[in-house]
Every structure is written in structure tokens, then in C-alpha cells.
Amino acid sequence: MLDIKRIRTNPDETINGLKNKGVDAEIDNILEIDKKLRQLENETDELKHRRNVVSKEISLKKKNKKDASKSISDMQKVAKTIKVNDNEIQKYKNSLNELLFNTPNIPHRSAPIGTSEKNNVVVREIGKKNEFNFSIKDHIELAENNSLIDFERGAKIAGSGFPLYTGEGAKLERAIINYMLDVHTTEHGYKEILPPFMANIKSTTTTGQLPKFGDDMYFINEDELYLVPTAEVPVTNIHQEEILDVKDLPIKYTAYSGCFRREAGSYGKDTRGLQRIHQFNKVELVQFVHPDKSYEVLEEIVNNAETILKNLKLPYRVIELCTGDLSFASSKCYDIELWSPATEKWLEVSSCSNFEDFQARRGGIKFRENNKVNFAHTLNGSGVATPRLMITLLENYQRKDGSIEIPEVLVPYFGKKEIRK
RNA sequence: GGAGAGGUGGCCGAGUUGGCUGAAGGCGGCUGCCUGCUAAGCAGUUGUACGGGUUUAAUGCUUGUACCCCGGGUUCGAAUCCCGGCCUCUCCGCCA
Numbered sequence: 001m002l003d004i005k006r007i008r009t010n011p012d013e014t015i016n017g018l019k020n021k022g023v024d025a026e027i028d029n030i031l032e033i034d035k036k037l038r039q040l041e042n043e044t045d046e047l048k049h050r051r052n053v054v055s056k057e058i059s060l061k062k063k064n065k066k067d068a069s070k071s072i073s074d075m076q077k078v079a080k081t082i083k084v085n086d087n088e089i090q091k092y093k094n095s096l097n098e099l100l101f102n103t104p105n106i107p108h109r110s111a112p113i114g115t116s117e118k119n120n121v122v123v124r125e126i127g128k129k130n131e132f133n134f135s136i137k138d139h140i141e142l143a144e145n146n147s148l149i150d151f152e153r154g155a156k157i158a159g160s161g162f163p164l165y166t167g168e169g170a171k172l173e174r175a176i177i178n179y180m181l182d183v184h185t186t187e188h189g190y191k192e193i194l195p196p197f198m199a200n201i202k203s204t205t206t207t208g209q210l211p212k213f214g215d216d217m218y219f220i221n222e223d224e225l226y227l228v229p230t231a232e233v234p235v236t237n238i239h240q241e242e243i244l245d246v247k248d249l250p251i252k253y254t255a256y257s258g259c260f261r262r263e264a265g266s267y268g269k270d271t272r273g274l275q276r277i278h279q280f281n282k283v284e285l286v287q288f289v290h291p292d293k294s295y296e297v298l299e300e301i302v303n304n305a306e307t308i309l310k311n312l313k314l315p316y317r318v319i320e321l322c323t324g325d326l327s328f329a330s331s332k333c334y335d336i337e338l339w340s341p342a343t344e345k346w347l348e349v350s351s352c353s354n355f356e357d358f359q360a361r362r363g364g365i366k367f368r369e370n371n372k373v374n375f376a377h378t379l380n381g382s383g384v385a386t387p388r389l390m391i392t393l394l395e396n397y398q399r400k401d402g403s404i405e406i407p408e409v410l411v412p413y414f415g416k417k418e419i420r421k
Numbered sequence: 422g423g424a425g426a427g428g429u430g431g432c433c434g435a436g437u438u439g440g441c442u443g444a445a446g447g448c449g450g451c452u453g454c455c456u457g458c459u460a461a462g463c464a465g466u467u468g469u470a471c472g473g474g475u476u477u478a479a480u481g482c483u484u485g486u487a488c489c490c491c492g493g494g495u496u497c498g499a500a501u502c503c504c505g506g507c508c509u510c511u512c513c514g515c516c517a
Contacts (some may be wrong), residue, residue: 041473045486052486055498059440067496075497243431243469366469371451373469 001100001361004034017106020113020323030099036049044085051078101211105358107323108295108332114322120335121322126306127315129339134400137344139391140273142398143169146419150182151273160271161263161278163387168419172406173281175257175413176386176393180283180308184383188256188304190285195234197258199226203237206363208329208355218260231257231284232380239288239365244376246369250297251288254383256281274387275347282385286378288365291357294377298354301381302334305350308384311409314392315339317346331356336384338392347388352381 007014011027018025054071061068084246112121131200143149148169154162165173184190186262204210204226209217218227228234235255270276285304289297302318309316321333323380337346357375360366397405403420411417 038472041486045472048486051497055440058497062440072497079497371467 001358002103014087019255020107021104021326022324024101026099033092033096037096040085040089044082047078047082051075090297104328105331107326107381111332112320113321115324117325119322119377120325121320123318123320125317129171129315130396136342139394142394144151145402146421163274163277164369172414173386175410177281177283179413180383181254181256183308184254190252193235193253195231195255195257197228199233200225204233205296206240206360207233207236215264216262217264221302227260230256230259230263231255232286235286236359236378241364242296243373244367246367249288249290249367253286255284274391277387280385280387283383285383286380288376288378291377294354294356294379299381301352301379303353305336305381305383314396329355329358338388340392342395349384349388350382354379
């Protein structure tokens with residue numbers, strides 16, 4: 001959520017920033033409601049002040065056995081006006097909030113200006129694309145030939161987009177998750193979290209999925225709970241409505257979670273195999289930081305995710321998203337993409353964002369420094385999501401005979417050096 | 422799912438015949454005094470949000486309103502009374 005005071009004092013900054021994101025914000029409307037709201041609040045505060053004063057007088061009069069009926073009848077009228085005004089104020093507040101909660105974050109000055117992913121910038125490309133001297137198979141064939149994933153039975157159980165990992169496939173998935181968590185906790189200093197896989201309306205509003213993107217999530221009607229689309233949601237909300245001590249910053253959490261996404265409206269896109277699925281596993285990195293540090297920390301988070309890919313010796317590249325491609329809540333974002341040799345495409349496995357105080361305002365995540373309270377900055381990044389990692393791992397580590405080599409760092413976790421049928 | 426208890430400031434904990442309680446008391450925190458250092462002691466101070474006025478380079482000062490789980494209601498006036506909801510705990514049932 002944007003700071004209403006900032007919009008008030010510098011509306012052009014907001015308008016231009018949002019324009020870069022491709023959004024026509026209703027700033028005029030926001031300012032008008034804000035003005036009316038404050039005016040009415042002032043009037044009503046004065047009435048309430050009078051009521052408080054006179055009520056004390058009434059109390060005294062009664063104590064001294066004096067007649068208070070005139071004051072009481074006066075205050076009856078005042079009370080009525082207050083009630084009417086309070087209702088009106090609530091209406092203004094509701095519409096102001098609706099506007100503010102639906103207004104996206106402003107891009108950071110350093111984000112490249114552009115309208116679509118075509119304007120994204122490749123920051124660096126690491127690792128060499130493998131050269132194969134045989135005709136390679138794609139991940140689906142590799143997974144099915146080696147009995148790692150049973151897509152058909154997964155679909156039987158829950159529908160397409162719900163892969164069923166079996167045998168060594170299940171074990172490899174688990175090895176990857178464990179490996180990533182270990183690196184982030186022991187080498188990068190994150191505290192491990194295993195969060196709830198469902199979150200309520202307030203929590204999903206904090207991170208920005210609600211109110212606009214509710215349709216992307218699975219919703220349990222009876223309990224008013226969303227299945228988490230990412231661990232970002234539960235983990236960012238750990239400190240919802242808290243005032244942290246500046247000494248405790250930065251707070252660094254890493255969390256494994258299942259991720260559930262309806263992917264509505266993307267039928268027909270990347271539907272084969274693991275590319276775009278409804279349930280997947282991800283290890284997430286979340287940090288709560290001092291506002292002065294958040295852009296430094298964004299680079300740190302990208303590096304943390306890259307470490308995993310470097311150690312796995314998979315070729316990847318880092319993309320800086322242009323303003324038009326930034327998500328609703330983020331000010332600046334890097335994507336990391338892995339190279340899939342079978343499809344000859346780059347596949348996104350991580351998205352690292354700085355939200356500045358956007359989520360913190362929605363969720364009331366603050367910190368105290370020198371007796372002053374301020375909003376923290378929140379960031380997160382995938383470290384990383386498993387499905388496309390699995391795709392590129394299988395494809396890059398396949399051998400001519402159809403077997404799959406296990407990357408060195410995963411061997412202790414997987415227990416074997418190769419998968420061979 | 423059934424029965425009961427309860428939700429007060431950073432924490433503990435008073436306050437439920439409605440008014441003088443933003444909230445006693447204690448702990449913790451901060452400031453000053455004291456002290457060779459530490460501890461103890463003494464004095465003061467100590468919530469958040471949103472406004473108004475004044476002021477500064479940053480800041481500060483002052484004033485108002487709201488907040489005792491959330492939302493309604495009664496009343497001139499509610500932490501205190503009434504209704505609805507949420508959450509926590511205990512017991513029973515069910516269950517991985």
C-alpha cells in the first residue's frame with residue numbers, strides 16, 4: 001500500500017511511477033476522498049471533544065445533585081450528529097482503502113523502463129550451455145523412462161498439473177529441497193521455517209495477492225482460507241502487526257512449502273510435464289530489513305539463489321524486470337532462468353523482489369529505532385522452485401544411454417551417483 | 422462436534438454496582454543522581470494510529486480524537502452492560 005501522505009504531498013511522483021508500470025491510478029479520486037475524509041474527521045473530533053467535556057460536567061452536576069437535563073438533551077443531539085458523521089467517515093475510509101489496496105507499488109528509479117517482458121534486461125549469464133553429442137530427450141521422456149514421475153496417475157488423483165513423484169523421483173525431489181534448505185540455513189544465515197500451507201484473507205492481503213488476484217489461488221470457502229501460492233505469504237506475515245526492534249534486523253527466514261496455483265487463464269501454455277503445474281515445491285527466502293539496506297539485500301537474495309544453481313552447475317541467467325513487467329507489489333525484481341536444452345528455452349525458477357514498505361504498510365510490519373517507529377522493508381526470492389529445476393537438471397545431466405547423473409552436491413542427499421533403470 | 426473458562430499497555434497483573442482510568446501496582450526499558458567498576462538505592466520517564474496549531478536544516482513543542490480481541494447496540498457517558506463474531510485454554514468425543 002502506498003503512503004497516503006506521500007501521495008498527498010507529491011501526487012505527480014505517484015502518477016508517473018504508476019504510469020511506468022502501465023497503470024492509470026485514480027490519484028485525483030484518492031486525493032479528493034482523502035480531503036473530504038479529513039475535513040469530516042476534524043469536525044467530528046470537535047464534536048466528540050465537546051461530548052467528552054460536557055459528559056464530565058454532567059457527572060459533576062449529578063454528584064452535586066444539580067439539574068443536568070439541559071446538558072443531557074444537548075448531548076443527545078450531538079450524539080446523533082456524531083453517529084451520522086461516523087457512518088459517513090467509515091464510508092470514506094472504505095472507499096479510500098479500496099482504492100489504496102488496489103493501487104500497485106511504484107517501481108524503483110533503477111528499474112528499466114518498459115512496457116512488457118521484451119524490455120527486460122539480461123544482467124548476466126552464468127555457465128555454459130551443454131553441448132550434447134547425441135540426440136537428447138526432454139524431461140518428460142526422461143522422467144517417465146526412469147519412473148520418476150507418473151503424470152497420468154497424478155492426473156487421475158487430482159487432475160492435470162498435479163504430478164505424482166514416485167520412487168527415485170520422489171527421493172530426488174526431497175534431496176533437492178533438503179539441499180537448498182541446508183545451504184540457506186548454514187551458509188547464508190537464514191532461519192528455517194515450516195509454515196502453514198493455508199493463509200487467511202488478511203495475510204494474503206498483506207503480501208498483495210488480495211484483493212486483486214484472488215482468482216489465482218485455491219480457496220476453501222467453508223473456512224475462508226487460501227492455499228498458499230508461495231511461502232512468501234505465511235512467512236511475510238510472521239511479523240504482521242508487530243513492531244520489531246531495529247537491533248533484530250535483518251530478519252532472514254527460509255521456508256519450504258508446497259505452492260498451489262490455479263493458473264487460470266493459462267490453459268494451453270506450457271502445459272506439458274512440469275513446466276506449469278498447480279502444485280509444486282519451493283524453498284523461499286524472506287527478509288525483513290531496514291529501509292536503508294533493502295537494495296543491498298535484494299542483490300544478496302539473488303546471489304543466495306544463484307549459489308544453488310552454481311553449485312548444481314546448471315547454466316542460468318539473471319534478468320532485471322522492466323517497470324511494465326513488475327508484479328503488483330514489487331518495486332524492483334530480478335528473475336533467474338535456467339536453460340532447458342531440450343526445449344531450447346530459458347525457464348524461470350526464481351523471482352527476487354524488493355517490496356520496500358508496500359507489504360509492510362498493508363500488514364503493519366514496523367520497527368523501532370531511536371524511539372521512532374517506521375515501516376520495515378520486506379523482500380523475498382525463490383531459492384528456488386523445484387519443477388523447472390527438475391526439468392533442467394534431468395535434461396542437462398542426461399546421458400546417451402538414457403541414465404541420469406546426479407549432481408555432485410546432491411549425491412549425499414540422494415544417496416546415489418546416478419539414476420539408471 | 423459437545424461442555425466450561427478466558428481474551429486489558431513490551432510482559433505480569435488490578436479494574437466488571439457504567440463517569441474523576443490510556444488505564445492502579447509490579448517487572449522490563451530509557452534518563453538523571455549516586456558509585457572506583459558492577460550490583461543495589463533514589464528521582465523522573467516510558468503505547469500506537471490519525472488530525473489541528475506552532476516550529477526546525479534534521480527535530481521539537483503543543484493540542485484533539487480513537488484504541489482495554491474484532492464488529493454492532495444501549496447511554497449524555499462503556500475496559501466495565503447487551504448482541505454477534507474471532508481467537509486461546511481445559512475436559513469429553515473423533516482422529517493422523
